[in-house]
Amino acid sequence: MKKIIFLISLCAAMLMAFNNSAPIDKAIMDRGKKVYIQYCMACHQVDGGGVPGLNPPLEKTPHVLGSKTKLIRIILKGMDTHEEIDGEIYSNVMAPHNHLTDQQIGDVLTYIRNSFGNKAVAITPGDVKYVRVRTK
C-alpha cells in the first residue's frame, strides 16, 4: 500500500513538474497583463506579434518558451543581439527593464508565457530574485 501511495505521489509530482497546461492563477495573469500593457505592448504589440524587422514576436519563440533564466535576463539587461528568429532579423534594441520589481517581472513573464498561444510554466518572483542577484 505504501508503495502504491508512493507511486501515485510520484506521478502527481511528475505531472505537476512537467505538465505545462497547469492553469495559471487569474490574479497573476491580470497583474501580468497590466505590466505588459504599460511596458511591453508598444513594441511587442497587442497580439504579441511584434513588428516584422523591428521588434521580435513573443508567439511561440524559444526565447519566451525556453529557459526561464535567459528570459529573465532579457528583462533585466535588455536585448541588442539581433539574432534571427524564424528567418527574420529584428533591428530595434530593448532597453533593460531592471527597474521592475521581482513580482512585476514574474507576473509579466508568466503572462507572456501563457498568452498569444503560448503555454509554459509560471515564473515566480523567487525565480527572478535568484537570477537578479546573479546578474550584473
Next chain:
Amino acid sequence: MRKYFFGPLLLMTFLIIDPVNGSLNLNAKKKAVEETENAGLKLPAGFSATAILDSVGKARHIVVTKKGALYVKLSKLVAGKGILRIKDTDGDGKIDDVKSFGNYIGTGITIKDGFLYTSSNDEIFRYKLDENEEVRNPDSPEKIITGLINGRQHNTKSLVLDDKGNIYVNIGSPSNSCQEIDRGAGSKGKDPCPILDSAGGIWQFRADKLNQTYKDGIRYATGLRNVMGLDWNYQVNELFVIQHGRDQLDMFPEYFNAKQNADIPAEEMFMIKKGANCGWPYCYFDVQQNKKVLAPEYGGDGKKTTRCEGVEQPIVAFPAHAAPNALLFYTGKMFPEKYKDGAFVAFHGSWNRSPEKQEGYYVAFVPFKDGKPSGPWEIFADGFAGVETVMSPKQAIHRPCGLAQGPDGALYVSDDVKGTIYKIIYKSN
C-alpha cells in the same frame, strides 16, 4: 555572366521557394494576381492598378529604366542576390523576364546619367548602364562610398543625385532619441548628442569618386533622425526629405500618455538647403500645437520650445509614426494636371501607436506649385494592408515601401512584405 541568372529560371525559383503560396507555376500565379480588382488597392476615379509581379522578396526601393524595365533593391537575399532587374517583354502587363545580381542586402537604388546607384547598409555602389539602361557588368560595380555607420536601427541608406554630380545619402541615427539608454524609460538624452557627428543627417558625396569615406563627404543636413524618402526637386533645384519622427514619448509618463504618443510627434517633410538643422534629437514637431517643441529627454514637458527656435520647420506634417519610406516628385504626363510636380509619399505604416489603431499603410499625395505644397495632403492609394484596420503591423498583407515613375508616367509601388510590385495608371474618359 556566370552569376547572372536569367528570367524564367529565376522566376521559377521564386515560385518554388515561396512558402506562403507554394505555387509552382507562373500561370497559376498570374491568375491569382488578376482575380482582385486593382490588385486590392483603392484609388481615385480614373486610376487603376495591377500587380505586375508578386512574391519577389523584401522589395525596398525601385527605379524604372527609360525602356520600362525595373530595378528592385531587396533587403533580404533571394537565391543569394540582392538586386532584381524585371521586365515585361511581351507587353501583357506582367513581368516575364527576371534577372538578379548583387550579393548584398539594402534599400537604396536610383538611376542617374548612365549609372545605376545602389546601397548596402554601409556602402554605395554604381553600375555602368548601356544605352538601354541595362547593367553591363553586374558582378563588378564601382564602390563609391564605404564605411558608413551601420547601427542596425535606421541603417538603410537612401540615395538621390542632383545635376551637378553629387550624391546625397541618408545616414540614419542608430537610436530613437539619443538617450543614455536607448528607448529606456525616463533615460536622459546625451547632450550634445554624439551621434550627430556621423549619423542623423544627409551626407553629400561625389558620384564619380571611388572609395570615399566620411572625410570625403559633407554633412549636408543634420538633426534628421532617419530619412528613407528623399528626392531632388528639379523645379527649385533643392533636396526634399521626409523624416521618420521619434517614437515612445510615453517613456516619460509624467508628460505623455500612450494616446499622446500615438498622435503627437509628426512625420515631417522638409526642403533641405546645405547646412540645415532639422532639430533631432532635441526637438520634435507637435502636430496638435503645430510647432517644434523640446524633447522630454532634454528637459521638455510637451510645451517648452527652448532650443527649437531656428531649427528647420517642416513644409508638411504627416500623422505620427506613419513611416514615410519613399518620396517621389511626379514629373510624368500620364496623370491629370493636379498631380504634375506634386509629391507622392509611400507610408510603410506605423507600429508605435498601440493601443490605438495603426496609421499609414498607404501612398499619400501632396500637390505642389513652384516647389511648395499648394494644398492639403491626401491619401492616393490605400488598401495595401488588405484589412480594414491594422492593430498590429503583422496583420498587414502588403506594406508600401518604394516608389518609381515609368517613362510613360505610370507610378510603381513596391511592397516589402509579400514582395508585390504594383503599377498604377490613369486613363481619361
